[in-house]
Amino acid sequence: MNKLLRLPLLLLISAASLTAMVGCSSSPTRESTGEYIDDTVITTRVKAAIFNEPTLKSTEINVETFKGVVQLSGFVGQADDIDRAVAVARNVSGVRSVSNDLRLK
Numbered sequence: 001m002n003k004l005l006r007l008p009l010l011l012l013i014s015a016a017s018l019t020a021m022v023g024c025s026s027s028p029t030r031e032s033t034g035e036y037i038d039d040t041v042i043t044t045r046v047k048a049a050i051f052n053e054p055t056l057k058s059t060e061i062n063v064e065t066f067k068g069v070v071q072l073s074g075f076v077g078q079a080d081d082i083d084r085a086v087a088v089a090r091n092v093s094g095v096r097s098v099s100n101d102l103r104l105k
Contacts (some may be wrong), residue, residue, distance in 0.1 A: 004094070039065040042094045046070055049088045056085055061102065068096035075105045 031071040043065040051058040070089050074083055082102045089098045 019080050038094065039067065042068065042070065042092065045092045046089045046095065049092050050085060053084065053088050054089070056081055061085055065095075068094060069095070069099060071099040071101060073101040075103050076104055079104060 038070045043063050046063045046065070047058065050056050050061055050063070056074070060076060061072060064073075070092075072085055072089060076085065082100065082104070083100060086098050086100050089095060
């Protein structure tokens, strides 16, 4: 390849690579693609764990995850259910912390 064409091609490839890396990075308010996928997996695991807990009504508990922090919200029938849901969520792999916004009916 001609040396004159190599430099612009190299610059173009470098610029495209840099743009791709910056475009996929995270910020305090936005997740990267990998973090989003990880959070989706964590949310699914927490929902499954709550579903498999016979004392909890999983349809009344909402689970959201952002950068490994799980937020539980919704309504439960007893105070013990709040503690149990938080404990179940904390035991899921990948959960950094749990934000508890559950309320009693």
